[in-house]
Amino acid sequence: MKIKWLIFLGYAVLLGAGFFFLVRFVAGDVRSQLAKATEVSLVDMANILAGVIETDMESPTPAVARLALVFNGSKSRRFSAKIYELTKSKVDVRVYVTDQRGIVIFDSDDGRAKGAEFSKKNDVFLTLQGKYGARATREDPTNPLTSIYYVAAPVHYEGKIVGVVTVASPVANLNLFVQNSRRKIFVFAASAFLMVLLVSYLISLWITGPVKRLELYARSVGKEPRKPLPELGSGEMRVLGEALVDMQAELEGKRYVEETVQALTHQLKGPLSAIRGAAELLNEDMDVEARRQFLNNISREGDRIREIVDRMLNLAMVEKRKTLDNVVSVNLFDLAKETTDTLAVLHAGRSICCRVEGDSVLAVPGDRFLLQQALENLIQNAIAFSPDDSTITVKLVREKSRGVVHVLDKGAGIPDYAMDRIFNRFYSLPRPDTGQKSSGLGLALVREVALLHKGSIALENRPDGGVIATLRLPLRAD
Structure with missing residues (x-):
């Protein structure tokens, strides 16, 4: 059973x-309290009547x-x-009156008990x-x-x-008030209990809400590693949530180091060999020309090792970040223009x-x-896989709450077998002109x-040839 229902049932049972x-x-005490009030009135009336009798007495007989x-x-x-509920x-x-021996000398009930001896009855005795x-x-x-x-x-x-005057009152009228009072008490109690049940349920939700949010967070961190910790208040649940985040970071760090060392070792084997x-x-x-060729190979492979290490460090820097630090408004058109101008030497x-077109005032919050770096990697890829005398287009558009950057080339496209692995670290396709592969870290960096x-x-093959890379960014920060 879920803890929410355990708390709710616990509250319900205790309060019930x-x-x-x-x-x-309270219901049982109603009769007692009304009886006391009635008795007080009867005491007053009996003493008033005794005073009236005493006023008229000229002998010891009442x-x-x-x-x-x-x-x-x-x-x-x-x-x-x-x-109220009674019509009288x-x-x-x-009322009956006895002499000093307890013999009834007057009975208002048509003299029913006149002459009877009541000296043994508690009121007279x-x-x-x-x-x-x-x-x-x-x-x-048998009937109360x-x-x-x-x-x-x-x-x-x-x-x-010299005598006793007794005032008697039936409880039949009193019973009507007792039953009505009890009915009202039960109705009020039932309404209050239902209200308390509702409050108990809301309390159980308030207590278990952070637990549920923490559970959903724990289940989603594998799919959304940068998902922020939900609102958990300032109590023990917040401490538990922060401890979970710390544990996740430590486990991810260990796994990341293991995976990175393995992948980096594999990637460096080729150049080192x-x-x-x-x-x-x-x-x-060997002759001078052959020696120069081998020296060039060593230099080229050394540059490749340096590129792999530099890109790996750059990727690691981005991957370990959970949030953006330096958020400013970035004009994507100006940024794309600046990037294409910087990369002009490559082609x-x-x-x-390389041409930039579209919304010239499109801006997004970001680093x-x-x-x-992301745009640079996308455009570099487009240049590397484009044929000579072709055009690369960087197109900027606004889609509802997103700013979109399209990078279109006219290359050979992405093979079907590579589509699912294109964003994996160290995965690279051979360049059409040289057959060489890159570090395989550029698109992984773009994704991060x-x-x-x-x-x-997202990367997709274009129907008329080439690839379209689509980078979507929110227009407003969360």
Whole structure:
């Protein structure tokens, strides 16, 4: 399972458990809190009624005549009171009064309990002892909705408790408020939990996002060696990313050295063998002309070794760079014109014409020195493989967000077998006029310069003969 989902599920399970217990506690506590509020109101009412009875007393027996009149009148009252979700249309409160022995002398419920002995019931029993008396009793022992709260207050006469007045209220109305409150709590909790799940998912994305970007970077470095390190923040992931870059550079450096030494050794074998052979022959007797020819061979092969080493160092300098340092606006038309003028000496005796045409104001951001080297190698190749009395055209065009340099020649073209290897280091085709090969590093350098500028290079055979080299460069820096 992906770490993103592990983090998300971990958050969901922990928060879900927390929400479950919290909602369970709050929902269960609603009834208790409402019951407490109801009991407070019943205490007030019981004591008010006890005060009314005490006002009318002329003997130790509680005076209940006024209570009887009040409750007889309240039963005939018709009203409609909208209390939030409850519509109340009758008085639900029951009041009964006992004497000091616990015998009921008044019951507002049509005298249902009058004459009954309630001295054993907690509300009466505790109140007669001078304590707070209250109880909750179910009319139907199997149905909690039939519970009734009873709260009592003492009736005093000449400083002594001579009776008890109890106020009773059913919980049926209270249950309606409890159920509605619980329903709202559950709806709110479910909505909050879904919101928390969404936040948990976003947090998991925030945590694993840098990991995913680092993974994609690690997978792509083989195909895009100059791809920059993605944005990883400033924490541990950034440190890990930089460590990965350092490790990649170290591994690439080791592999590069191995490959370069092998390739360079292979390339130097030919010139060194030629020099050694010529030197051995020079120890023998020969005429002056033959000796001069062998000396020229040694000089030519020495120049070839120097060219290979110089170009290899130049290529290595470009390959080890990850970004451009000296970025300026480079006019490609002026650069192409300057390069063709510099290389005019190479085709002076072959009647080859180099012309530059196209967008004269086409400019791209880049390193002018490196771009000049790239153009120089492309034009040198075109000159080397062009027949005498031919024309090489450097054409500059603008394509959307790219500046494009086309170098067109009229040579023999690139054989099919060489097309896939043309940009490999040390790979070279024999020149048509001399049969000799170059160092094979020029086009490799062009490719590295193009990649460093986030551009591309392509070579294709032209339908009417020759080759077209296309260098594409972005018009704006990233």
